[in-house]
Amino acid sequence: MELSKDLVAASSSPLVLSILAEADSYGYAILRRVRELSDGQIEWTDGMLYPVLHRLERLGHIEARWEVAETGRQRKYYRLTDDGRRQMAEEQRQWQAVDAALRGIWGAQIAPTLARTLGEPAPTRHGRPSLA
Amino acid sequence: MELSKDLVAASSSPLVLSILAEADSYGYAILRRVRELSDGQIEWTDGMLYPVLHRLERLGHIEARWEVAETGRQRKYYRLTDDGRRQMAEEQRQWQAVDAALRGIWGAQIAPTLARTLGEPAPTRHGRPSLA
DNA sequence: TACTATACCTTGCGCCGCTATGTATTGCAA
């Protein structure tokens, strides 16, 4: 699925922090984990992930170390810091607040939305606009 | 609650489109509706909303008309177009895909996250990193 | 030998939220 850039921006930090909360990891593995978690619906490129990792490191949310994998390859492992753990919790709160609002408004519209996307005529809503 | 700018960016379009799917509305009323829907947790400024409305109009997702309210005031009412309704459905799909991924990873961590934010020591995770 | 997957990185473009600022009107309270 093609995700809007704003949604990618909003989800990249919480997703990365949460993945590192599970266990230390490195760039390529994080890309795979995101694909996995979303059942293949979210497809990040490495070109967008590395800047995210560098930013999170600059902000002190994560820490990097070089390590040599069993394969003989160099890998840069990242670890969640205490500060990063707090940040993750905060981002979780924010996401859930927005999600609650969206669910609130979608919940009241699920049936009509489905009907309309199926091509049925929308109930006419003009005439007197609501006086919010 | 203070929301990160990325989250604001990601939620502004779906929220506005969904609110207009309920009924035609105008700037100030939309601000109030957002506050209402989020139980006061989301506080948008008008300075960020108007550019959003102009963009959505430029993209053809909504349409504007001037109207004089019972109060005698000029108000710019916005209406969701058919294109906007499709866009809303698409953004809903995207949001739910990301939300599912986040729930997936948070679900496996809810207890530990709560424990750690309460100040308990995190389980040491260094030593052997996971081989993702 | 060549190709794919792994593994890291940076540059430039374009977009957009946010703060600050501006204008104008209505209604209420001092």
Added chain:
DNA sequence: TTGCAATACATAGCGGCGCAAGGTATAGTA
């Protein structure tokens, strides 16, 4: 009647960031 808050719209400049494109290098495999 004076002043403030709420209503109602709008724009300019700044800073930040995704993303595509491009780059380097190694390991494993055909």
